[in-house]
Amino acid sequence: MAKQKVVVTRKFAESAHKLLSQEPDIETIQWESDRPCDRAWLLENAKNASGIILTLSDKCDEELVSAAGPSLKVIASVSVGTDHVSRDALKKRSIRLGYTPNCLTDAVADLSIMLTLMAQRRAGEAMQAVLKGDWPNMPWTPFLMTGPQITGSTVGFLGFGRIAQATLKRFISFGIKRALYLTSTPGKPSKADYYGMVKESPIPIESAQGWEQLASESDVIIVGCNLTPDTKHLVGTEFLFKMKKTGVLVNIARGPVVDTAALVKALEEEEIFGAGLDVIENEPNIEKDHPILRQPRCVVLPHVGSATIETRVQMAEESVKNLIAGLKGDVMVNEVEL
Numbered sequence: 222m223a224k225q226k227v228v229v230t231r232k233f234a235e236s237a238h239k240l241l242s243q244e245p246d247i248e249t250i251q252w253e254s255d256r257p258c259d260r261a262w263l264l265e266n267a268k269n270a271s272g273i274i275l276t277l278s279d280k281c282d283e284e285l286v287s288a289a290g291p292s293l294k295v296i297a298s299v300s301v302g303t304d305h306v307s308r309d310a311l312k313k314r315s316i317r318l319g320y321t322p323n324c325l326t327d328a329v330a331d332l333s334i335m336l337t338l339m340a341q342r343r344a345g346e347a348m349q350a351v352l353k354g355d356w357p358n359m360p361w362t363p364f365l366m367t368g369p370q371i372t373g374s375t376v377g378f379l380g381f382g383r384i385a386q387a388t389l390k391r392f393i394s395f396g397i398k399r400a401l402y403l404t405s406t407p408g409k410p411s412k413a414d415y416y417g418m419v420k421e422s423p424i425p426i427e428s429a430q431g432w433e434q435l436a437s438e439s440d441v442i443i444v445g446c447n448l449t450p451d452t453k454h455l456v457g458t459e460f461l462f463k464m465k466k467t468g469v470l471v472n473i474a475r476g477p478v479v480d481t482a483a484l485v486k487a488l489e490e491e492e493i494f495g496a497g498l499d500v501i502e503n504e505p506n507i508e509k510d511h512p513i514l515r516q517p518r519c520v521v522l523p524h525v526g527s528a529t530i531e532t533r534v535q536m537a538e539e540s541v542k543n544l545i546a547g548l549k550g551d552v553m554v555n556e557v558e559l
């Protein structure tokens with residue numbers, strides 16, 4: 222029987238490649254670098270492939286699936302977000318889509334806490350001052366580098382899936398007093414209520430009546446929703462200007478949910494206290510002199526939410542398992558319902 226061709230668009234963890242190499246019926250075409258593969262290489266090598274393992278920076282669109290042709294059965298994305306994949310292009314050809322939602326929950330929740338504290342406690346600004354040699358001119362003064370405290374605050378979640386709930390679980394141990402959430406089904410907790418947060422929580426967890434309530438009553442806002450046409454720029458001027466002046470905004474979801482120009486304006490005009498971004502519109506192509514990078518109260522990280530060693534190994538291994546299950550017609554570890 223002819224082997225099934227699988228294209229792998231990165232060098233991942235060794236253990237994941239080993240899993241794949243143990244499959245006797247699979248022939249692997251491998252991009253030999255951990256940096257993104259060339260689009261032309263991908264389109265060329267996708268021809269007659271049965272499966273492709275890719276990441277959020279590889280666009281999986283009509284062009285790619287039609288380049289692969291009718292042999293294509295499965296896409297395994299090494300990510301939780303799948304907005305880089307055209308669901309329509311897969312659905313109409315009955316191509317299955319695997320993803321890695323669970324294994325990165327803790328890593329991203331940890332980062333959400335880190336960004337919140339960095340934004341509230343002005344970590345970026347404080348580090349810059351020390352690195353620039355300004356510390357000798359900054360003697361201890363009562364309000365030097367002060368920011369709002371997390372204890373006693375209200376934390377608002379735009380999107381209340383696994384990562385948001387794992388983040389809330391952590392926030393509770395910081396002594397927050399209330400949580401508010403907004404999902405695409407207002408009034409109901411997310412179907413992914415894995416931690417039993419809403420039922421078992423020691424603090425009130427309430428569904429916000431709308432984005433206005435979420436924006437105006439929260440001290441911290443965690444953006445954790447999917448990017449869809451409805452959520453693009455959901456956090457824009459109106460939202461930001463409704464936030465408390467002591468409020469901080471954290472985005473660990475997808476850049477375009479937040480309108481960057483509006484965020485720059487809100488920070489410049491001190492309409493909000495600070496921001497922590499793991500993702501940003503047009504990433505990774507952010508110019509060194511982009512106005513968002515000149516905001517002292519804004520911490521920007523290069524999309525490293527899931528970047529713990531353990532998580533990245535697990536994401537790669539799970540993706541290989543998803544791919545193999547998809548090719549064999551078995552149940553995947555995690556599959557997107559298209």
Ligand SMILES: O=CC(=O)O
Nearest residue numbers: 277299300301302
């Ligand atoms: O953003 C990261 C992911 O989708 O895995």
